[in-house]
Amino acid sequence: MIEAFLRERFEAKAEKLAEDDPKRQALVEQFAFEAWIDNAARRVSQLQVVTHSLKPIHPDAKGTNLYVPPETLKHHNLVGSHALPADFLADVVGNAAALDVYKFLKLEHDGKSLLERVLEEDAELVSALSEGPAQAREWMRAFAAITEPRGEAASHANAKQLYWLAEGDDPVDDQAYHLLAPLYATSLTHRVFQTINEDRFGAPAKLARDARRKNQASETGYHDYPNLAVQKLGGTKPQNISQLNSERGGNNYLLASLPPNWVSREVRVPLGTDSVFPRFGRRREVHQLVNDLRRFLESNPDPTYDTRDLRDDLNAALMDELMVFSMEFHRLPPGWSDDPKCRLAVEEVYWLDPGRAELDEAFHQARRETDWPGELRRRFANWLNQRLGRKLPVGDTEHRHWDKALEHDPSFQRWLERDRRWMESLERELDDWQEGVDHE
Numbered sequence: 110m111i112e113a114f115l116r117e118r119f120e121a122k123a124e125k126l127a128e129d130d131p132k133r134q135a136l137v138e139q140f141a142f143e144a145w146i147d148n149a150a151r152r153v154s155q156l157q158v159v160t161h162s163l164k165p166i167h168p169d170a171k172g173t174n175l176y177v178p179p180e181t182l183k184h185h186n187l188v189g190s191h192a193l194p195a196d197f198l199a200d201v202v203g204n205a206a207a208l209d210v211y212k213f214l215k216l217e218h219d220g221k222s223l224l225e226r227v228l229e230e231d232a233e234l235v236s237a238l239s240e241g242p243a244q245a246r247e248w249m250r251a252f253a254a255i256t257e258p259r260g261e262a263a264s265h266a267n268a269k270q271l272y273w274l275a276e277g278d279d280p281v282d283d284q285a286y287h288l289l290a291p292l293y294a295t296s297l298t299h300r301v302f303q304t305i306n307e308d309r310f311g312a313p314a315k316l317a318r319d320a321r322r323k324n325q326a327s328e329t330g331y332h333d334y335p336n337l338a339v340q341k342l343g344g345t346k347p348q349n350i351s352q353l354n355s356e357r358g359g360n361n362y363l364l365a366s367l368p369p370n371w372v373s374r375e376v377r378v379p380l381g382t383d384s385v386f387p388r389f390g391r392r393r394e395v396h397q398l399v400n401d402l403r404r405f406l407e408s409n410p411d412p413t414y415d416t417r418d419l420r421d422d423l424n425a426a427l428m429d430e431l432m433v434f435s436m437e438f439h440r441l442p443p444g445w446s447d448d449p450k451c452r453l454a455v456e457e458v459y460w461l462d463p464g465r466a467e468l469d470e471a472f473h474q475a476r477r478e479t480d481w482p483g484e485l486r487r488r489f490a491n492w493l494n495q496r497l498g499r500k501l502p503v504g505d506t507e508h509r510h511w512d513k514a515l516e517h518d519p520s521f522q523r524w525l526e527r528d529r530r531w532m533e534s535l536e537r538e539l540d541d542w543q544e545g546v547d548h549e
Contacts, residue, residue, distance in 0.1 A: 110218055111237065115140050118209065146238060149213060150251040155204035156211055158224070158256045160190060162202050164350045165293035165342050165361070167267035174202055175292060176256040190297045200295040200353040201255075208352060214252060227252045264290040298361055299353045305362050306538075308332040309467065318468050322447050333443065333468070336365035339534060360538065376437045380450040385457055386492040389434050398427045399496050406497065421514070428518045431489065435461055435524075444468045456481040456488065463528060467535060477532060482525060486512045 119140040126133040138144060159174040176199065182191035201211045214224040226234040227249050238245040264270060268290055276285040308314055313329050320327035340361045343350040347359030354361070379385050389395055402423045410419075443464025446453065453461070459481040466473035490511035494504070515521055 149210045150248040152207045153210045153252055153255050155207040156201055156255055157203055158199045158201050160296040161292035162295045166269050170265040170267040172265040173258050173262045190294050197296050198299055200351045202351045205348045302357055302362055338363040378445050383452050395430050403497050424514050429520055432520045456484040460485050486515045489515055
C-alpha cells in the first residue's frame with residue numbers, strides 16, 4: 110500500500126521527464142521508500158491534525174490549535190463536536206506544501222488509517238516501515254506528533270477572546286471572570302456542510318422534491334434550510350486556512366439564528382390567478398399613489414422640470430411599494446408556486462418565489478436562462494397604463510416610460526443585484542457539490 114502510494118506520486122511527477130533526464134533520477138532517489146519516509150518524518154512537524162482550529166477566526170492569528178477526539182468530550186444534549194461519529198474527518202493546518210505527508214497518513218489498511226496505527230504504536234506498521242525497529246519507532250513518534258499542540262497553549266492578538274463570568278454572580282468583580290479564547294470546530298463544521306449539501310443536492314432529496322411537485326408519494330422526505338448563509342474563508346486561497354476548508358472551496362454554512370417571521374394574514378399564496386398585479390393595485394397605499402398620479406396627469410400640468418420631478422416622485426414611491434409587496438412573498442416557504450393551483454405567469458413566479466431555484470433544478474435552469482426582469486417590467490407597465498387609462502390617452506410612449514423607470518429604479522436595481530449574487534453563489538455551491546461527488 111505504501112509502495113503503491115509512493116509509486117503513484119513518483120509517476121505523476123516524472124511522467125513528462127525522459128528516462129535519461131537527470132531530474133528523473135533525482136526523483137527516483139527522492140521517492141525511494143526509506144528516503145521518502147525519512148523526509149516525511151521531518152516535514153510532518155510543519156503540519157498539525159486538529160479538530161478545533163484558530164485560523165478560521167482570523168487568517169493571521171497564530172496560536173494554539175487542538176486535536177480533541179469526540180469520545181473524549183463531555184456528552185450533553187446540545188449539538189457539538191462530541192456528537193461526531195467515529196468516522197469523523199480531522200482537519201489539518203500548517204504548510205500546504207507538506208500536505209502530501211497527511212495524505213500518506215490517511216492511507217487505510219484493514220479499515221484503519223496509518224495515523225490511527227501510528228497512535229496505537231501498531232507492531233505491523235513498525236515492521237512495514239523499516240527493518241530496524243528503532244528507526245521505525247523514531248519515525249512513528251515523529252508522525253504521532255502531528256496531533257499534538259505546538260509549544261505552550263497561547264492565544265493571539267487577532268484571535269477572539271471573551272470574558273466569562275465563571276464564579277459567583279457579581280459582574281463588577283474582575284477576579285470572577287475567566288478569559289476564553291474560542292476555537293473553530295472545524296471537524297464539526299465539515300460534517301454539517303456535508304449533511305446540508307446532501308440534503309440540498311443529493312439524489313434522494315431531488316427525487317423526493319420531484320415527487321412532491323408531481324403530487325406523488327415518496328419513500329423519503331427532504332430537508333429545507335431557510336435563510337441559509339455562506340461564509341467564505343480564505344478568499345482565493347482557502348487552503349491557507351485548512352485542508353477541509355480547501356475541500357469545501359472555502360464555503361462554510363451559517364444557519365439562520367433569527368426569531369420566527371410573522372407572516373401577515375394579507376400574505377396569501379396567489380392561487381387561481383394569472384397575475385398578482387390586481388392584488389397589488391388593491392393595497393391602500395398603492396391605490397392612493399395611482400389616484401394621485403392619475404389626478405396629477407389629468408390636470409394637464411405644464412411640461413416643466415417641476416412637473417417631471419413630481420411625476421417621477423410619485424412613480425418612484427409606487428415602485429418602492431412594488432418592492433415591499435414582492436418581499437412579502439419572499440417570506441413564504443420557498444417552492445410555494447409549485448402548487449398545481451398556481452397559475453401565475455412564469456416571470457412573476459421567477460420574481461416572487463426565487464427560493465424555489467434551490468429546490469427545483471429545472472426551475473433554476475429556466476430562471477437563469479430567461480429575461481424575466483424585462484418581461485416583468487412590461488407587465489408592470491401594462492398594469493399601470495390600464496389603471497391610468499380611464500380618462501388619460503396613455504399608450505406606447507407611456508408604456509415605454511414606465512418600463513424604463515422601473516428598469517432604472519434604485520430599489521429594483523439593488524434587488525436584482527442581490528438576486529444575481531445569490532444565483533451566482535448557488536451556482537458555485539452546485540459546482541462544488543458536483544466536484545465533491547465526482548471526487549468521491
